[in-house]
Amino acid sequence: MRRTLATFAAVAAAATLPLAPPAAAEPAAEPAAYSSYVALGDSFTSTGPMFPERVQLPCARSAGNYPSLVAHRLEPSEFTDVSCGGATTEHMAEPQWGIVNQPQFDALRPGTDLVTVGIGGNDIPFAEVVLTCGSMGLVAPAGSPCKDFYVSAGTDELAAKVRAVGPKVGAVLRGIRDRAPDAEVLLVGYPSLLPDSGANCWPLVPIARGDAPYLRDITKLLNRMLAERAAAEGAVFVDTYTSSIGHDMCEPPGEKWVEGILPTSPAVPVHPNGLGSRNQARQILATLGRS
Template sequence: MRRALPSLAAITLLTTALTAGSAAASRTGSYDSYVALGDSYTSGTLIPNVINLPCFRSDHNYPSLVTAKLAPRSFTDVSCGGAATPDMTSSQLQSGNPPQFNALKPDTDLVTVGIGGNDIPFGEIVNNCGARGAFVPHGSPCKDFYTGGGKDELAAKVRAVGPKVGKVLDGIRQRSPQAEIVLVGYPAVMPDSGANCWPLIPISDGDAPYLRDITKLLNTVLAEQAAAHDATFADTYTSSIGHDICQPPGIKWIEGILPTSPAGPVHPNAAGTDDQARQVLAALTAARS
């Protein structure tokens, strides 16, 4: 018995160490199967190297960077430029991308999704506000257009995105019940200060704070949906303040109408996707702490 006691103690210590090591691994997170869903702010529009031209999908988008860090056993990225919430369950006509939910499996254990901007739709805002502000440095022609009837129609469209995104999150959970789900927000496009940079970006000085607030409202709506549907929200707005579309090359993370680095107009560049990846990883760490 005296000789057996040290062995028993050693076994106990070894078991304790293994258990602690297993718990530590669980906290830091290891994933077998990662699926990325989303629109052009996820696909990394026109950032080198483009690996899927119909979807403008880059191998330097934030899902690819997250994968490089987490090293899951399998990684599937079906994000696609122009995608909206209906494209989760239906084929995307302009790109031929199959329903994005087809990528989800019962054993998928990590899903990131960035969606909602094209349900407003984002492109309409850019074109409408840019056209109205092109020859109007002062005033608020875009805001006046959306609020002219006494109701903020654009804000109403943003709020209407909420239930649609909620259904997306529920759909992910139904198909991948064990998955950790991260809903990724949108970065600061216009200066958070409310400033503008007309005519470089043809947004009137009265419209700049209005559009800033619309982006903040969209992120608030997305964060609310994440909280209500058992998902984690990754805030990419706060970290991108000071790196908006009005900043000079090397500082801006959102390209302008005429990009100065490889990226889609009014979309994140490579530095922007780097930050998106950092915020996704930070959100995963916070969710497990």
């Protein structure tokens, strides 16, 4: 520690002494090691490259999805992935499709020390929006039929649905904390589906010109809501949108990380492909200090 010298004489005397070696830098903290990792979520968690990867049906759970990639990097003693296509926030605590998929919360234990969860899109529900906007865009490519459908008299019904999911996501995060009180909890956001510029690529993706910026903003609203809920509940939000800009459905094969309605790689339509899964995993690992 540097000391203040009282007199010029003392400074001069000190100058005649040999230089001391620089203090050693504090060693960087080692990234946390995890003994039990549980992945929860919907199809944006469960899917990824579908072939030649092993896939668990009916949840469309790919062995190449981001939870599997994260687990491969972290090497926890236990890894459990119960994410499932079509899951809503309700399916965290309730079975999905009868007895086909048990409540995802059942995978949590008091000793679980890492949880990733990606949920909320199906509560809007996302599939309905894709079907509605895609079918309308086919017949009115130059207009904004989807926005006109959801926005009426100054009220944006779709934006209201997104905001209504917030309390449900908050309840999910509290449910995780109740069952795994010592876990580090990461809430994973959704990637860029359409160009961040607001452009469209009709007919490759049948979203009308005026609807592309509207749907982009809805995706951003969803991610903003998720980030706010994570902060409020003591979880960490993982942004996968920013890093995926320029890799949306409108990009050519090899550049796009999300497949379009007609996939060009073995992946689920309008979901992350292998490149997208790798980016999701990269963002999670970077958040955990493992990049």
